[in-house]
Amino acid sequence: MQRVTITIDDDLLGDLDALIAERGYQSRSEAVRDIVRETLAGSRRTDAHEHVVASLSYVYDHHKRELAKRLTESQHEHHDLTVASLHVHLDETQCLEIAVLKGHRTELEELADEIISQRGVRYGKLHVIPAAWDEDAGHSHSHEHGHHHAGGHPHK
Numbered sequence: 001m002q003r004v005t006i007t008i009d010d011d012l013l014g015d016l017d018a019l020i021a022e023r024g025y026q027s028r029s030e031a032v033r034d035i036v037r038e039t040l041a042g043s044r045r046t047d048a049h050e051h052v053v054a055s056l057s058y059v060y061d062h063h064k065r066e067l068a069k070r071l072t073e074s075q076h077e078h079h080d081l082t083v084a085s086l087h088v089h090l091d092e093t094q095c096l097e098i099a100v101l102k103g104h105r106t107e108l109e110e111l112a113d114e115i116i117s118q119r120g121v122r123y124g125k126l127h128v129i130p131a132a133w134d135e136d137a138g139h140s141h142s143h144e145h146g147h148h149h150a151g152g153h154p155h156k
Helices: 011-025 026-040 067-077 106-116
Strands: 053-062 082-091 096-104 121-130
Touching: 011 026, 053 067, 053 106, 067 096, 067 106, 096 106, 106 121
Parallel strands: none
Antiparallel strands: 053 096, 053 121, 082 096
16 A cells, blocks of 8 residues: 655645545545545546446436437347336426446446437436456356346336
């Protein structure tokens, strides 16, 4: 592990210390490491073919002509990337959708861009979490763990 010295203005240090207290970090170093990890994980500068899991959250106007249909078609066209999705009615016109995704970083980013750029999608965010897994192992877990996941994908 390397020791790094940084200079931070008083206001920013105060905000960092407040975050440390709020989240219960044991030290500034732990907090800074997590902030750096989170920033790097969200960066598109990592390996494009890296396996990741992600959540794609977006709010859209369900009264926008054909939008809900186009959004659903996008997910169905990428059924191999979509693990599950949650659909929530926020009010008379807005819906929140959260999709859990799994695959290569570039594929997930392309799907997210396709969905978020649709006319009528008001907000969208892809939250990427690096995760390595054995592609050849399939989606089943060993029965030693006491559970098994079916290969199907839940739909809204």
